[in-house]
Amino acid sequence: MLNFSFTEEQEFFRKMLKDFATEELLPNYTRWEREGITPRHLWKKLGELGVNGLRIPVEYGGSGADCVTTGIAAEEIGRGDFNLTYAVMLNGLIGEIINNHASEELKQEWLPKIASGDSIVGIAITEPTAGTDAGGIKATAVRQENGYVLNGEKSGISVATVADAFLIFAKTNPELGGRGISCFIVPSDLPGVECKGYEDMGNIPIGRGSVYLTDVVVPEENMIGLENKGFSQVMNGFDLSRLLIGLQCVGAASQSIDETIEHVKMRTSFGKPLATYQGVQFPIVTHYTQLEFVKWQSYRGLWLRDQGLPHSKESASVKWLGPKYGVEAIHQCLLFNGHYGYTKEMAHEQRLRDVIGLEIGDGTAEANMMVIAKDIIGKEFKSTNHQLVTSKN
Numbered sequence: 001m002l003n004f005s006f007t008e009e010q011e012f013f014r015k016m017l018k019d020f021a022t023e024e025l026l027p028n029y030t031r032w033e034r035e036g037i038t039p040r041h042l043w044k045k046l047g048e049l050g051v052n053g054l055r056i057p058v059e060y061g062g063s064g065a066d067c068v069t070t071g072i073a074a075e076e077i078g079r080g081d082f083n084l085t086y087a088v089m090l091n092g093l094i095g096e097i098i099n100n101h102a103s104e105e106l107k108q109e110w111l112p113k114i115a116s117g118d119s120i121v122g123i124a125i126t127e128p129t130a131g132t133d134a135g136g137i138k139a140t141a142v143r144q145e146n147g148y149v150l151n152g153e154k155s156g157i158s159v160a161t162v163a164d165a166f167l168i169f170a171k172t173n174p175e176l177g178g179r180g181i182s183c184f185i186v187p188s189d190l191p192g193v194e195c196k197g198y199e200d201m202g203n204i205p206i207g208r209g210s211v212y213l214t215d216v217v218v219p220e221e222n223m224i225g226l227e228n229k230g231f232s233q234v235m236n237g238f239d240l241s242r243l244l245i246g247l248q249c250v251g252a253a254s255q256s257i258d259e260t261i262e263h264v265k266m267r268t269s270f271g272k273p274l275a276t277y278q279g280v281q282f283p284i285v286t287h288y289t290q291l292e293f294v295k296w297q298s299y300r301g302l303w304l305r306d307q308g309l310p311h312s313k314e315s316a317s318v319k320w321l322g323p324k325y326g327v328e329a330i331h332q333c334l335l336f337n338g339h340y341g342y343t344k345e346m347a348h349e350q351r352l353r354d355v356i357g358l359e360i361g362d363g364t365a366e367a368n369m370m371v372i373a374k375d376i377i378g379k380e381f382k383s384t385n386h387q388l389v390t391s392k393n
């Protein structure tokens, strides 16, 4: 049976989020960038709407929803405020990682706070000398009595300036390379943790930055997963976040397309609405079509994940095409709005800068193509020695 329809409950959830995005998010989307703040109250609001806890079981304060439903949230919130979709993506990813791999005590401590939006938790893998080559990180976690001492620098980390805690990846056995990495939950107020923000071209309300770790003592209980196995155990989560990113970009770009269709129907040139010219219609149709492909491939990947079927290559495919097609669509929309589209009065220019960030974050196009190549061409032709950010190493 092939069935592309959403359930009645999912349609209801979509409608609720669409209304919320249109009425409360869209009118303020550019405001948080202008004011340079992360709107924590909106993360809390997402908690009230049940968005933060979609991938968190009911017993820990979430709703235990499926991945397809989480995708609906990414798409609809993306229409209103692309930056707020980081809450959907990070809480989905981190909620799953903690729920699947952390101890009962850590689950009870962190999952309810993440679901409610009271706590913001980031994930810190990238370092100044290791991004795509994630297995080449240098941060260390050295075992001592009752815990570990962490040292290193994490760079490019979303929510670095506002997070209450981070999932930090560090080497517990440097000799094992990518297979000697463990994951720890590290509260940002622990002695030795210092966070500094960047001046980014977009995603300003995300507060991206570096996390410096200097002799940070972390209790043994804060390890997530087994020692040296943390990396491969949690990497499966990226198959989820990448599918959500596909839909985040579809949501943002579709909003630009909808706004632009309204504009070209109203605006006339040479005595006729712009919408009557095929030179205007065809690019809009091209971008709409490309986004539809990303959208349905994303939902297909999420469905596969819900069924427990392999979906790494589907996930990687929308991670590289979603931001790319999103950026191309928004760029064209900006141009069809003429000089006014180039001003900050309209949202297109910010959307463009914001969506570009996810052409890099969570793995570049090339990193994701490596995942697909490994699957369709074969592991034995893998071009790198280090561990790629994929669940199928």
Ligand SMILES: Cc1cc2nc3c(=O)[nH]c(=O)nc-3n(C[C@H](O)[C@H](O)[C@H](O)COP(=O)(O)OP(=O)(O)OC[C@H]3O[C@@H](n4cnc5c(N)ncnc54)[C@H](O)[C@@H]3O)c2cc1C
Pocket (backbone or CB within 6 Å): 122, 123, 124, 125, 126, 128, 129, 130, 131, 132, 133, 155, 156, 157, 158, 159, 203, 208, 357, 358, 360, 361, 362, 363, 364, 365, 366, 367, 384
């Ligand atoms: C908006 C944003 C949010 C982010 N959030 C987080 C976060 O929350 N947590 C986190 O840990 N990190 C985060 N990052 C960092 C991000 O994951 C890395 O920047 C990304 O993985 C790329 O790593 P890099 O910057 O070191 O680039 P490099 O790995 O140095 O790559 C540079 C270029 O070379 C290409 N390249 C590298 N290797 C190959 C190869 N073998 N073949 C072909 N091309 C190659 C890359 O595709 C890229 O174009 C974020 C980044 C951005 C921009």
